[in-house]
Amino acid sequence: MSDMQTDARKPYVRPMEGWWRKNPFFVRYMARExxxxxVAAYAFVLLxxxxxxxxxxxxxNAWLGVLRHPVSVALHAMALVAAxxxxxxxxxxxxxxxxxxxVGGKRVAARVITATGVVAAIVVTLVLFLAVWxxxx
Amino acid sequence: MKTRSNAPIFWALFGAGGMLxxxxxxxxxxxxxxxxxxxxxxxxxxxxxxxxxAFAQHLLGxxxxxxxxxxxxxxxxxxxxxxxxxxxxxxxxASKLACYGTALASSALAIYTVLAIGW
Numbered sequence: 537m538s539d540m541q542t543d544a545r546k547p548y549v550r551p552m553e554g555w556w557r558k559n560p561f562f563v564r565y566m567a568r569e570x571x572x573x574x575v576a577a578y579a580f581v582l583l584x585x586x587x588x589x590x591x592x593x594x595x596x597n598a599w600l601g602v603l604r605h606p607v608s609v610a611l612h613a614m615a616l617v618a619a620x621x622x623x624x625x626x627x628x629x630x631x632x633x634x635x636x637x638x639v640g641g642k643r644v645a646a647r648v649i650t651a652t653g654v655v656a657a658i659v660v661t662l663v664l665f666l667a668v669w670x671x672x673x
Numbered sequence: 674m675k676t677r678s679n680a681p682i683f684w685a686l687f688g689a690g691g692m693l694x695x696x697x698x699x700x701x702x703x704x705x706x707x708x709x710x711x712x713x714x715x716x717x718x719x720x721x722x723x724x725x726x727a728f729a730q731h732l733l734g735x736x737x738x739x740x741x742x743x744x745x746x747x748x749x750x751x752x753x754x755x756x757x758x759x760x761x762x763x764x765x766x767a768s769k770l771a772c773y774g775t776a777l778a779s780s781a782l783a784i785y786t787v788l789a790i791g792w
Binding site for chain 1: 690702711725748755759786
């Protein structure tokens with residue numbers, strides 16, 4: 537861009553720092569986008585576990601030991617909050633990110649789509665948890 | 674001839690990973706990161722070495738593990754790549770390589786690892 541500058545004076549560049557803090561809508565937007573870092577971090581935790589599992593029992597048990605560390609549990613508790621926010625925000629914006637659904641000549645309302653997604657997430661959560669819970673040692 | 678955009682591929686992976694993580698993220702984080710390590714509601718033996726090895730040696734287990742790790746990573750990579758714009762890092766080959774490249778390399782590692790675990 538600098539080669540297009542014909543004026544010798546220093547051009548004014550509007551600062552970007554903290555632009556999103558001025559509006560609650562953009563704060564929610566940034567929070568929603570930040571959940572991607574948590575999703576990535578959790579995927580890497582699982583990838584590390586997978587790698588340890590392939591490396592043998594002692595490596596895998598070392599990974600389990602890291603997961604039992606209070607710092608890990610605290611980080612996972614924060615990740616849980618972010619994951620729940622990701623679930624909520626994902627279905628909140630779904631009416632805007634998916635093609636419109638028309639039933640009986642009327643477009644399905646945004647809140648119906650969001651509610652359906654949230655209910656689906658709750659069902660999946662309960663089914664998965666009960667499936668793991670029913671495993672007998 | 675006009676080259677076709679590769680954007681739909683990344684968007685599809687972003688959408689699939691976003692949906693999968695929206696449905697399974699909270700409960701998986703709770704199970705693997707809180708309940709099993711603390712022995713709270715779930716027994717620690719649920720994730721014992723023999724049990725997880727048997728899970729990862731089964732075809733269905735391999736597919737589930739890969740679906741979670743790979744799709745979560747592609748979802749995150751695409752979202753981070755797009756969001757870097759909002760903090761002043763504009764889309765370019767370097768940021769694209771950093772985001773999608775990490776997802777690609779990690780996916781390859783995950784696929785290699787589930788195969789290395791055997792059957």
